[in-house]
Amino acid sequence: MTTSVAEKPKSSEKTTRKTYSDLGDVAVSAISTELNQLLADVFALYLKTKNFHWHMTGRHFRDYHLLLDEHAEQVFAMTDDVAERVRKLGGITLHSIGDISRHQRLKDNNQQFVDAKDMLGELCADNQELTRLLRSAHEICEQHSDVATASLIEVWIDQTERRTWFLSEIVRELP
Numbered sequence: 619m620t621t622s623v624a625e626k627p628k629s630s631e632k633t634t635r636k637t638y639s640d641l642g643d644v645a646v647s648a649i650s651t652e653l654n655q656l657l658a659d660v661f662a663l664y665l666k667t668k669n670f671h672w673h674m675t676g677r678h679f680r681d682y683h684l685l686l687d688e689h690a691e692q693v694f695a696m697t698d699d700v701a702e703r704v705r706k707l708g709g710i711t712l713h714s715i716g717d718i719s720r721h722q723r724l725k726d727n728n729q730q731f732v733d734a735k736d737m738l739g740e741l742c743a744d745n746q747e748l749t750r751l752l753r754s755a756h757e758i759c760e761q762h763s764d765v766a767t768a769s770l771i772e773v774w775i776d777q778t779e780r781r782t783w784f785l786s787e788i789v790r791e792l793p
Contacts, residue, residue: 638708645762650709652755653767657700657712658721659751663744664693666727670737682734682788689741689781696774703767723751735792742785749778 639646671686704711712718724744732740752775759768 638706639764641707641762641764645764646707646709648758649755649762649764649767650704650707650711652758653700653704653709654712654717655721655723656751656755657697657704658718659724659748660693660696660700661712661718662722662724662726663741663748664690664697666724666744667693667741669727670732670741673732674734674737676734678734682738685784685788686737686741689784692777692781696777699770703770707764707767724748735789738785738792739789742782742789745778745782745785749775749782752778 641649667686667690671683671690674683674686676682701711712721724747727740752771756768756771756775759765759771
């Protein structure tokens, strides 16, 4: 049986998403939605970390500058893994800065000047919040038996807890 021209979807029409896994459309949709929010949060945390890295001042400038650069690299490394996981499932991921801003839950910091203690404290709180968000995403993965995504999230939780630990130890000692 051949398909007539009238039956073929137009290029502007939304076509059914291709699911590359056996999780099914409901699972793919739920997990992709959650991962896209995480991706937006990770991009927001990356940019904030780089912002504070660029604008760090003070007595411990070099140490904090290098620490934040290391943290930013680790956070940025998550972005590709998160986005590619969405695609592996058959979902669609973020396309633009506008998409990021619509999905992010972590708050930006647009202040002209932030002192070192406040920078590090804010990043510590953001990493703690990211850990909570990652745990929530892990629960969604467990509900849909997505062990592969859950395994990745477990690694990201460990990395995020490590960043939180380092930042909290520094902030605790600052005047």
